[in-house]
Amino acid sequence: MPEKNKVYTAEITGLTSEGSGVCRIEEMAVFVPETAVGDVAEIKVVKVLSSYAFGIVDRLVTPSPDRCVRPCGAYKKCGGCVYRHISYDAECRAKDAVVRDAFGRIGGLSPQFDPFLAAEDTDRYRNKAQYPLAVIDGKAVCGFYAPRSHRVVPIEDCPLQPVAFSEIAAAVLDYINSRKIAVYNEKSGTGIMRHIYLRRGAHSGEIMVCLVARKDISRQLAPLCRVLAEKFTDVKSVILNINPAHTNVILGEKCLTLFGSDTITDVMCGNKVEISPLSFYQVNTAQAERLYAKALDYAAPTGSEIIADLYCGAGTIGLSMAHRARRVVGVEIVPEAVENAKRNAENNSVANAEFYCGDAGKVFGELRERGCAPDIIVVDPPRKGCSEETLAHIVDAAPEKVVMISCNPSTAARDAKFLCSRGYTAERVCGADLFPATRHVECVVLMSRQKS
CATH class of the missing domain: 3.40.50.150 (Vaccinia Virus protein VP39)
Structure with missing residues (x-):
């Protein structure tokens, strides 16, 4: 059995469904994140259980041929991507x-x-984004959760999302900060603004901006609708979703249309489809x-x-x-x-x-x-x-x-x-x-x- 905090040299021979590399140390399977099949590395064992262990790379001895760089400024910080260190073929x-x-x-x-x-x-393919809000250094920010937490990692631009999503999110944040609208605190259940939720028709280009809040703040958001409509011509719908529940579930059941239509349209397999905030649509x-x-x-x-x-x-x-x-x-x-x-x-x-x-x-x-x-x-x-x-x-x-x-x-x-x-x-x-x-x-x- 490997010893905790001891460093071993081993070769990564497989990947788990979670994206971690797998090697064997002292006849035990050890899971090592951010590794590739074929890596030979000095691995520090950080946790040992009865039948498997976890490790981290202390030093990469021989990199795998699968290794490459797929740039993202937030990789390793947010919990979204696990494969940006290997080729897409791998x-x-x-x-x-x-x-x-x-x-x-x-x-x-x-x-x-x-x-x-x-x-x-492999980039800019998503037609939906859900950005949780948080307060950092006194200002409202949005981004994605760090791995295995609800700590928000601020993201200026995610390479998986359309560029327009980052621009719209930035405009919403500017408005929230300028109007001093309180951001929801998941622990205490206080505050108002919870999420910025965006959807886009991949073929139509139509964009829906859905703002998730703890209560109805339609009047406070009316000027924001004008800002978004003037600045982003593809925005066809602005929705306020009200979620008063003290939970980490993103959307509530009540939706109010603040601007434009209740839905946006797209084309899927040759059929014109309507997309509402609550309907499932492949990302x-x-x-x-x-x-x-x-x-x-x-x-x-x-x-x-x-x-x-x-x-x-x-x-x-x-x-x-x-x-x-x-x-x-x-x-x-x-x-x-x-x-x-x-x-x-x-x-x-x-x-x-x-x-x-x-x-x-x-x-x-x-x-x-x-x-x-x-x-x-x-x-x-x-x-x-x-x-x-x-x-x-x-x-x-x-x-x-x-x-x-x-x-x-x-x-x-x-x-x-x-x-x-x-x-x-x-x-x-x-x-x-x-x-x-x-x-x-x-x-x-x-x-x-x-x-x-």
């Missing part, structure tokens, strides 16, 4: 390995793995379109099928498949997203899609009782995966195919294992990078019902 190899490992180790499955979907753009539009195209390839509808789209959000996945289906039925728990989905169907003249609000498992069960017998089920659950109720309803519905889109390969593998134990086969899996430089990786899975 990052994709690591993420593909995470997907493959999850389905083998957690799922005990051996599907066909399709080529990993790497991103064409990387270009990669989401490639991911949805892979899901459509897996589903392979011929035009005669009923497709059920569970956890449907604003309906983007179901609408992308509607032109090749007899009927699309979407289920989503967020009311605003369901309303977006209905309008999106109407705005794109999609007459064969309908959307329902409620828990996916419960609503889908009710639909089945009314005779909705889907041939294909598409699920895009949150990180925690599908609920057991939803999985049970999927099994009872017995569709020919289940296509699962997931932002968490571990829960996707777990849910695939459940379905495989109840008559399905995991045929194909494809990893996709929607969040370059970060630890996150998505995947899409094709499950087919066994014929016997």
Whole structure:
């Protein structure tokens, strides 16, 4: 067992799903952040547990060929990126390995793995930013949280965000500081302004500015709306979201439109879509379109099928498949997203899609009782995966195919294992990078019902 505070020389042989390097010291696995496969380093052990340990690089002896510089002034300070010290090709190899490992180790499955979907753009790809506010040296600042904390690291420009986001955030901060509007304190629950939340249509260029506050301060923010509208012509909507709860949840349930429209529009997979502050919309539009195209390839509808789209959000996945289906039925728990989905169907003249609000498992069960017998089920659950109720309803519905889109390969593998134990086969899996430089990786899975 390695000794705490002792320095050892070791080679990094792998990466964890969190982006840390892995080496073996005294026959024990040691996790070392900011390292690359192939690094030989002098590693100081800083924490030893019963079956593994943590270390930091004391000196890099021989750097890995994967090492490179992907510039960011806040790297290592904020908790966003973990892969800015290695090449993008190495990052994709690591993420593909995470997907493959999850389905083998957690799922005990051996599907066909399709080529990993790497991103064409690794910077400025995000269409959404959520900046927490804090007070530093008497002034309001915004940025991102430091790793494993709620301490705000001020950020002037994040290379993952559009340049306009930094400019808008700076204008909002100038206004808050000039008007001396109190910033929310998460510990005490006092103050007013909590977050600056921005959304942008990747194809349309339309920008929504959503200001999250503890109470209604519409009158105080009215002049800011004029400032933003005059300075940034792409700003089409300014929303005040009111979140009075003493919690770290970002958004409250109440939204007030201060300027422009309640929503902004964009195009996803050829469909015009409305985006509200509370509706789910993939953060990387270009990669989401490639991911949805892979899901459509897996589903392979011929035009005669009923497709059920569970956890449907604003309906983007179901609408992308509607032109090749007899009927699309979407289920989503967020009311605003369901309303977006209905309008999106109407705005794109999609007459064969309908959307329902409620828990996916419960609503889908009710639909089945009314005779909705889907041939294909598409699920895009949150990180925690599908609920057991939803999985049970999927099994009872017995569709020919289940296509699962997931932002968490571990829960996707777990849910695939459940379905495989109840008559399905995991045929194909494809990893996709929607969040370059970060630890996150998505995947899409094709499950087919066994014929016997």
